[in-house]
Amino acid sequence: MDYIQAIILGIIEGLTEFLPVSSTGHLIIGSSLLGIDPNDQFVQLFNVAIQLGTILSVVVLYFKRFFKSLDFYYKLFVAFIPAVVLGLLFNKQIEAFLGNVTIVAICLLLGGIVLLFVEKLFKNPTLDNADNVPYPSAFKIGIWQCLAMIPGVSRSAASIIGGMQQKLTKKAAAEFSFFLAVPTMFGATAKKLYDFYKQGLVISSHEWGILGVGNLVGFIVAIIAIKSFIGFVTKHGFKAFGIYRIVVGLVILILIFSGHSLQMV
Incomplete structure (x- = not known):
């Protein structure tokens, strides 16, 4: 991986992490299009x-x-517990899914269909402040988030839908999803780093530079994406994201089944 590829993937991560479109799925697709080896440990x-x-x-x-x-x-912490438990129990199965573009495309498509109707499914929200989420609701949202262990589902989409199912408004559900991302993504990163070093692997100075550039770009782009997303979803809802997911999922499936080499594993 070079610095240009790290910048491109950083932009993808920053744009998609907090939108209900699956950042992992987009990183997998982006890596495939850039010709990056998915089996490389780094x-x-x-x-x-x-x-x-x-x-x-x-x-x-x-x-x-x-x-x-x-x-x-x-x-x-309560909302984070389900991800910890299921992540440890099914780590090998989750790793096996990562890099599979077909699974990503199918999940993007199905998730897009759900987003088209989610606001009709969960009407009349009663909670407009993410800080006031009851503990049982926080735990249930955490269970919803675990669906995102399948690449292409979207952690953001799963936790936002879980919030709406627990009577949160779109804005409150989105904000709780943002907050929950902090322990979830920190935990996932710490686990990945532990596994990396456990195998006796070492990050070179070049690779540290690649990580630094990718994270810096992701940080800047994510700030813009978060600010834009809250205002957009409050005013327009999730249909645009649903349509986007459906289109991307269908395009990827058509490319795969027409013989293009997007499949990574």
């Missing part, structure tokens, strides 16, 4: 560790919320 680490930049963007934008009360952290 590439697999990069696609997870690049999330650190986007984590920082949430902390910067919502700085005061993260220092409001300990109750805020307790709720995030």
Whole structure:
């Protein structure tokens, strides 16, 4: 992987991490189009560790919320528990899915269909403040988030839909999804780094530079994406994202089944 590829993937990560379109799916597709070897250990680490930049963007934008009360952290921890448990139990199965463009395309398509109708499914929200999410609701949102362990589902989409199912408004559900991303992505990155070093692998100075550039680009782009997303989804809802997912999913499936070499594993 070179610096230009890291910048491109950083832009993809920053744009898609907090939108309900699957950042992992887009990174897999982007890596495929760039001709990056999906079986390279550093590439697999990069696609997870690049999330650190986007984590920082949430902390910067919502700085005061993260220092409001300990109750805020307790709720995030409760919502984080399902991902920890299922992630540890099914780590090998999850790793096996990563890099499979066909699975990504199918999940993008199906998730897009869900987003077209999600606002009709979950009407009459009663909670407009992400800080006031009850503990049982936080845990249930965390369970919804676990659907994103399948590449192409979208962590953001799963947790936002989970929030709406728990009677949160679109804005509150989106914000809780942002907050929940911090422990979830930090935990995933820490686990990936641990596994990387456990295999006796070492990150070279060049690779540290690649990670730094990717995270910096992701951080800058994510700040812009978060600000834009909240305003857009509050006013227009999720249909545009649903249509986008359907189109991308169909295009990728057509390319794959017409013989183009997008399949990575």
